[in-house]
Amino acid sequence: MEGEPTRVMMGVNESTIKGYPHASISSRGAFEWTLQKIVRSNTSGFKLLFLHVQAPDEDGFDDMDSVYASPDDFKSLKQRDKARGIHLLECFVNRCHEIGVQCEAWIKKGDPKEVICHEVKRVRPDLLVVGSSINREPAPVESP
């Protein structure tokens, strides 16, 4: 029943209180929920895909299409590029490597809702996990 890992895409964003590189409570909640409830002990059965969407700004940050798949990928980056969203993703990627779950992470610019929908159609994950700090209801899933 194994084979290709189940690909779980997750939208993550920065803390509105602490700012970068801290992840929002809902992002951390979604990540921990996915590990505890879906991945559980089956770390080789899943691949996590972290998408961070940034609203366009004027700081010249333009390294939007790189893929970061291991802690080493971050070390070779220039100091400029390490700022902001990349640090955010680094935390999730490092955590995945610690526990032995495959992952990828990338940044896109634009409206989060639109970009997430666009990326879901492009990447076609098996599951999309979206954090919520509003309610504690169980997660609804619609199978394909």
Place this chain on the structure above:
Amino acid sequence: MEGEPTRVMMGVNESTIKGYPHASISSRGAFEWTLQKIVRSNTSGFKLLFLHVQAPDEDGFDDMDSVYASPDDFKSLKQRDKARGIHLLECFVNRCHEIGVQCEAWIKKGDPKEVICHEVKRVRPDLLVVGSSINREPAPVESP
């Protein structure tokens, strides 16, 4: 990272073409999707909760609050009660026992959408899987 199994609730219904006891294509799809993409090889990490909602009718079928958790539970039922929805659930329960996944199954009467929402609030599963024969998009999940 183990502990209590992740409880996955699943609404299942009968085939509109073949009728009882055959499950609908979307129910079977949701079940197989859950096994392949979520449970995978970790059969002890999950418990499946099958809910079948029947619209109220006039045939006097009133055994609505029993819980069926193993094939034996079905054998002791009177012939009358074996009809219809129970046979539908039996297929899913038997399949779970074959592959070693814990499960429960029950029937409720009413409007499926309303009853499913009510049962989600009552049972509080970690995940609700709803079949769809309309689209093949990936499954959206909102973590608690």
